[in-house]
Structures are given as C-alpha cells and as structure tokens.
Amino acid sequence: MGVFAMGAAVHILAVNPVPARSQMGSSLGFHIILACFGIAFAAVVMTAEWIGIKRGDAAALLLARRWSKVMAVLVAVGAVSGTVLSYEMGLLWPGLMGRFGAVIGFPFSLEGIFFFLEAIFVGVYLYGWQRLPPWAHWWSGLPIVVFGLLGALSVVAANSWMNSPAGYTLSHGKVTSVDPVSVFFNASTPYETAHMVLAAYMVTGFLVAGVYAMGLLRGRRDRYHRLGFAIPFTIAGIAAPLQVMMGDIIARFIATNQPVKFAAMEYVLTTQRDAPEWLGGILINGKVYLGAAIPAFDSILVGFNPHTQVIGLDSVPAAQQPPLPTLIHLSFDVMVGIGMFLFALAAWQAWWWWFHRRVLLTAWFLVPAAVSGVAAVVAMEAGWVVTEVGRQPWIVYKVLLVSQAVTPSSGVPVTLGVMLVLYAILTAISIGVPMIMSRRWRRETPAEEDAEQVPYGPLHARSRARPATAAGPRSSADGTDAP
C-alpha cells in the first residue's frame, strides 16, 4: 500500500525524530483517504439519488442506496482513525500541544462538532431510505455534504496555521493572547482548503468510478454499471481542471509565503533569475542528475517573466533547509504529473460526451480510468509529502522546531510498529468490506439486501438477514464463542 511505502520511506530517509514522524505520517496518510470519502462521497451519493428521483431511474436509486451503505462503513473506520489522530497529537507532539494547543485548539474543536454532525446525519440518511418521501430523504442527506465541507475547512485550517502561524502573541515562550478568527483564517487557509476539497472530490470520484470501470471492462455494460461509472467520473472530472488551476495559484503562493519549501520543490539551489524548471532528477551534493531542465520556465511560472527572481535554498542556513529535497521534488512532480494525466482523461471523456452522449467503452480509456482512483490517491499522498516534509525542520513554520515538539517518551518505535499492523487491518477492512458487499449484492435476492446491516444503519434481526438456505451450524451466527 502506498501509505505504508510512504511510512517506510519516511522512516528510512528522514532525520530525527524519525519514529514519531513516521507514525504521524502513516496515520495521517491513512486517515486522509477516508477523510476524502467523508468530504466528498455524500455529494456523489446524492447526485445519484437526485438523478434517480428526477428521472425515476431505478439503477441510479439502487446505486445511491448501495453507496450509502459503503459510506457508513468508511465513516465508521474514519471515526476510529480520526480518534487515533487526536490522541497522537498529544502522544507524539506534547511540545507542540503544550505550547500552542490553545492556539490550534479552536479549529480542531470545530472539526469535532462538524464530524459529529456528519456522522449523525449519515445515520439519519441511512434510516431514511424507505421511510421518508423521496425528496425529503434527499434533503436529509444534504447536511452530510455541508458538514463534510465545513469539517474539511476546520481541520485544514489547523494544518494551514502550522504553515502560516498567526493570531497569537508570545511572551517568554508562553502564549498570552489568542485571536481565534485570525488563527482560523490564516494566510494559507483558503489555498490549502480549496486544494484539499478538490483533491477529496477527485480521489472519491475517480476511486468509485474505477470500480465500475473494472465492471465495464469485464463486460458488465448495463445501465447500472455505466451510471455507476459516469456519475462519480463526472464529479471528479469537473474537479480535475479546477485542481490544475488551483495548483498553479497555490504554487505561486508558496513561492512568496514559504520560499524555502518552494526552492526544495523546484530545485532552486541559489537565489537566481532565469530559474530553470526541473522535471524529475535527483539532487546529490548540490547537483541535479537525470533531470530535464526547461530554461527560465520556473521564473516564468512564478512571475510571468523569465527574469523573475526566485528565492533559493541558500537563503537560509543549512540547518533550516528541509531535509530530502529529492523526495520533495519528486513527490511534487508525481503530484503534478498525475494531476495532468487525470485532467487529460476527464477531457477525453468530456469530448466524447459532447459529441456522442455516451460513456467511452474502449479499453484504451477504461484501463487508465480503472487506475485513475489509485493514481489520485498517490497524487494526494505525494502532495502531503511535499507540504509536510517541505516545512521541515519546522513543525510551526519559523516558530517551533519538530525536535522541540516531539515526545521524550521512549515507546514510540513500539507504537509505530503496532500502528502499522493495525492500519494494514483497517485498510483491509476499508477495501475488503465494500468488496464483499458488492459480491453479495450480485448474489443475493432483493429481500436479503434489504436486511443487511451496516454501521449507523437501521437494525434488522440477525436471523432474518441470513438466507433461508442457512444450512451451516447456528453457532457462527452471533458474536463470539467462549473458548
């Protein structure tokens, strides 16, 4: 899994304090994927339901119902991994929380409220199927979308604050006053939030579409599968060009707001005019190998003029430069490259739709579409590597070093190992459970599907949920056995 590869890579490559950063990195890297579904999946589900109600389309309604069950599983796993993160903020970074907990607490508190509301309305939405009139049920799902966006805004605001700290005064190393509004709406908040929300819509849309692209490739080309592909793909496809635009804007913002991070992203070693844009390449001892340079293009991207001065890594002492510029630069390239690829893929389908009003069914399109979700996840993880590793050695930019924030406790390598194993299991659940559900949907009668149980969902007596053909021993029906 990309998450674990990333965790392992950070573990091997990063400087002190390695285990704590690896654990935080892998926890965040895992949770962010579920968070994407928390932010964006409801919009996909509700689009399907809207089409279903508006056109009386049974296939769309069935998709919405089934997706809402998957959403419940993912929200349940996300609640757990989110709890883990709020623990880890303290367990791993007491130096950060002890000094600045009062400052970044407000966005986190808000996020807690919004997540609680989201989970509640997921429950209400699941209860509402068959019980509420169609449009009333549709409206009951809208709060999930709204609170998902607000939750994303809140938690990304906390991360933005670490990049653009504002809204507090220090005296003798102690926070003496806090302006929560300035903390929340710091300089980075609008950029990071927009970038993350668009990423969430892309990850969710392309991942869900990828599942149905697989189905289409296997020859299941009925309306159900075409719609299951088209709805999420359209949503992600609308987000893709916006994301390319947003990426360009945010890169210029980074160039002025965190020039050292930008220098590492683009291999700007010394402050210079006519800075070249490097594609690929490895930085060893101040020289770039195996990379292609476009002359002066970096300067053009930053200031629309080849003579724009770009600040280089040498603007700060070596101790304040981010470690692993190669990792940062290549991650940045991967993110941008995948973003362009997804944009092209969406444009191709849009072109075809414009002239033919149909889903592209050629394998040349469907194979890349099937992997588009995984690609989107990789791009998002790479983006987080850029922003988090690029901020090093600071945990709060130019205010607090990572080494000052890390816990002095000795048990972190152990917890890191345990967490990686647990995340492997949670990943298996997040992928395995929807897969099992989908296999069952193809096999079961409608009545059996009615009686399925999902987290937060309505209850059905267990015995009814099992088919009448249950010939197996009854003992496996309920819970645990005494040894």
Place this chain on the structure above:
Amino acid sequence: MNPSADTIAVAAILFVVIAAYALFGGADFGGGIWDLLAGGAERGAAPRELIDESITPVWEANHVWLVFVLVLLWTAFPPAFAAIMTALFVPLSLSLLGIVLRGVGFAFRHTAERLPMQRLTGAVFASASLITPFFMGTVVGAVATGQVPVHPAGNILAAWTSTTAILTGFLFVAACAYISAVFLVPEAQQRGQQDLTRYFSLRATAAGVVTGALAGGTFAELSVSAPYVYHRLTGIALPLVAISIAAGIGVLGLLWLRWHHPVVLRATAAIAVATVVFGWGLAQYPYLLPAALSLAAGTAPTGTLVSEFVVAGLALLLVAPGFALLYFLQQRHLLTAADSDADLRLAAELQPAVPGRPATAPTPASAAIRVTTAAVLALLAVRAIRNVFAPARRR
C-alpha cells in the same frame, strides 16, 4: 491566585463532556464486556443480540465524546495535556489500541456477517472493551493521585501502576459493565423479553455491588495515596459522593422492585456515575494536576476560552438536536421491526433465535415482600449515607 470565571466554566464543560463519555462510551464498553461474558454461542446468542441491537447504531459515534475531551483539554489546558500525554504515554497508547481494535471488530461484524472471521473479530471486539476502560481508569487514577509532574522527562511507569491507579482501572471496567447492564434492562423489558430482563437485572445488581466495593476500596486507598483529593472528597465534595451512593443504592432498589421504568432507572444510574465524575473534578479543584499545576497557571488565554464557549454553544444548538433525532429514530425503529414486504416475509419464516417468554406479572404476595425489603434497604442506605457524613461533621 484563583482561577477566573471563564476558566471554571471551561473546566465545568470539560467535566460535563467527560461525564457524557463515561455514560455513553461506558455503556458501549460495558456492552462489549457482557458480550465477552455471555458464554457459548447457544447460550449467549440472545443477550448478544440484545446488546448488539440496542447499542450498535450510535456505537462508534460515541468516540466523538472522547475526541471532545482530548481537544478541550489541549485547547483550554495545554500544559496539563502535554504533561499527561507524556507521562502516561503507555496506558494511553494501550487504551488507544483498544479503541482501534474495537473499531476493527465493529466494522467487520456488521458488514461481513457470514465470514468465518466473524468469531475472531467478535472476540477482538469484546476483549478490546475491557482494555480501553481499564487503562483509561489507570490514567485517571494517576492524575488524581498527583503522580503526573508538569514537565515529565518521559513516560512514568510508576505513575499508573500504583495500587490506587490499578484499582481505578478495575473500577472503570466494573462501572462500564454496571451502566451498560442497567441500560439494557428496560431495553429488554420494552421488547417483552422477560428472561433477558431478569438476566440483565441480575447482572446489573452484581456489577453494582462490585462497583460499589471497588469504589469503597479506591476511596480508602486515596486517603493514603492522595490526601489532598481525599480531604476534599470527604469535605466539599461529600454531598456529591453521598448522592452517588444514594443513586447507586436506588438503582439496586429499583431493580429489586422490578420497577424498570426506562427513564427513571437510566437517569438514576446516570446520576450515580456522573456525580462521581463531578466529585472527582471538585476534589481536584483548584488543580489540574493535584499539587503540581493549578487551573490558574495552566489555562489558555481568554480568546481561546471564548472560542470554546462558541463551540459549546454550537454543540448545544446543532449536535444535541441531531443526536436526539438519531436516538429517536433508533428507538422508534426498535418498536416497528420490519421495513419492507420482502423483509416481513422472511421474518415470518425465520423467527429470532430465542423468542421472549410471555410476560408474567409478579404475584401480589411477592410484590409485598419486595416492597418491604426495599424499605428496609432504603433505611439501611440512609444510615450508611449518614455514617459517611458523620466523620466530616466531627472534623
């Protein structure tokens, strides 16, 4: 220096949220504990089904209370949060392990029903329900006994392995089992499952007695290990302790009388638990970490506190009605079981594994015996409470 009114208000909110987690989260953990103790698959099927169906829908959502506790603590009282998280790294990590394992069990059990994995995940889920409250208890015990310094150099093993802390851990486990069993009694009653009502009534009584004994033990232990907290518990916080004891005995009385009124029974048990939480808070006042860090020294600036009031207001305005709606839907659905024709047809063919026996009203004679015994017990309880008060008066 006395803490400001803002500080006290935020601390009060914190303890209200802790109490909410103790009640809702505690009932969840307790459900897992009874699931673990329900015996073999045949025998344990009926109680497990009741536990599962009554507690499941809001299950993991209850962790949000815990998230609120953590966030409130780090926002309003950052130094205390940093100190606790550093010194008690080990038990906190273990309680987190329990939470993740419960999540694993939860997600699997309710979606992949026919997997052979199901037994394993069930066992994981149930044992995780023991781990989490136990280690949370040791954390609270360590904090209350003043074993957490303001600037710990690393994790401190001795802080949470003292007799008091370990006893508190067991107390938490017993309290979870108790609150859960009490919540389940009216649940079974409403479904007309008399045998299960009796089943959980018996367990609630047993867990109540064990919890009481453990609470007594912890209390006695506190007199040695945490004189400050003990002094306040027998002083200013004594009324809360007395209310808790009275409510605890009251619950036992109600169970004995078989007066399983859902609201009265649950509210009385909730009072018994919540007053202990508030008593703990009052006993620590004005300290965050007894004798080491005072509220006044460890509180965030005013701007932060005001933002937390705003958040609390939002919670009251938005979360409370939403949560109530979810509970309402859940309760209503429990009363009308089926939701489609196909579902009903299946229901007719396959009844639940253990149908409830028909309800039998207690005969007048046995009712008279119970009322008399309850009256005697109530008299004893009043005497016991007065005895608790007496030493305080002498001081």
